[in-house]
Amino acid sequence: MKILLFGYGAMNKRVAVRAEERGHEITGVVLKSKKDDVPYPIYTDFNRLPVADILIDFSHPDLTKELLRSDVTIPLVIATTGEKETLVSMLKEKADYLPVFYSANMSYGVHILKKIVEYATPLLESYDIELTEKHHNKKVDAPSGTLVKLYDAIKEIRGDAEPMYDRYTYDSKRKQSEIGIHSIRGGTIVGEHEALYAGHDETITIQHKAQSKDIFANGAIDVAEKLIDKKSGYYTYSNLGDE
Known part of the structure; x- marks a missing residue:
């Protein structure tokens, strides 16, 4: 080729x-x-x-x-x-x-991560969702395209979902419709993406870590x-x- x-x-x-x-x-x-x-x-x-x-x-x-x-x-x-x-x-x-x-x-693994999120979201209807991505300190865009893809998948299922990028600017409790979006930049982190589902007295974390480019x-x-x-x-x- x-x-x-x-x-x-x-x-x-x-x-x-x-x-x-x-x-x-x-x-x-x-x-x-x-x-x-x-x-x-x-x-x-x-x-x-x-x-x-x-x-x-x-x-x-x-x-x-x-x-x-x-x-x-x-x-x-x-x-x-x-x-x-x-x-x-x-x-x-x-x-x-x-x-x-x-x-x-x-990464095909990230594609599977998205599939798992699509499967889990309707099963965990009452759970709060927080999305986090971590990348190296030279990455310019935030949030990453992959995290946007995960959010879009959740939005397709939870029609009332709304992204929350800057919760620190709000003096109010979390709304269930919020999807937390968090970006971390540092060192040489290749790429990590996590979906946290937080329910009553329990949490479920779905995560993908890239170990090499x-x-x-x-x-x-x-x-x-x-x-x-x-x-x-x-x-x-x-x-x-x-x-």
């Missing part, structure tokens, strides 16, 4: 290493400008890209939007976090003539290997395996 990388930050560097270990070829890297530390051909014109089977994007929403406005005709694996609604809308336009995949978290790199490659054989359409982990 010939892979074109969009961006060459920490994640796509991991993708390059893992892809080559798995026998794939990196045909180039798409960047806004030339850089000296990239060991692959660099392309700065989004409308004039090399031949490739798939493009993997771990970049920034601003760059991803430029890509999606271009004439790109390569199947897309988009793992950019931030501006979810805008990116999904643009991707669905591309999906008319390309297979495209989107996930704010390329390689799970996201390998996840993107796993998706790419499946996506290249798909017909045009918009894919997520929920429907990628559908025939």
Whole structure:
């Protein structure tokens, strides 16, 4: 499989290493400008890209939007976090003539975490829910795209749910409709996500901890290997395996 990388930050560097270990070829890297530390051909014109089977994007929403406005005709694996609604809308336009995949978290384990939350929430109807995510001190966006995904899943089930980001500014007791949203930044934490269900005299915690960024790199490659054989359409982990 010939892979074109969009961006060459920490994640796509991991993708390059893992892809080559798995026998794939990196045909180039798409960047806004030339850089000296990239060991692959660099392309700065989004409308004039090399031949490739798939493009993997771990970049920034601003760059991803430029890509999606271009004439790109390569199947897309988009793992950019931030501006979810805008990116999904643009991707669905591309999906008319390309297979495209989107996930704010390329770990399959996180996909399962979301499934467990979807299962648990209606069973724990009277429980208060608090969502917490932890990441390294260089992560810019907060809350993480994954935590937003968990909140959205809960909102689908609890129609009256409302996010609570800054409880310290309110001088009142907690409402049952509130879903606490907490972001922690520090050190080199790869990524941790937790859903806490607090009931009367008991709590249930559902948690996922990433121990290496390689799970996201390998996840993107796993998706790419499946996506290249798909017909045009918009894919997520929920429907990628559908025939």
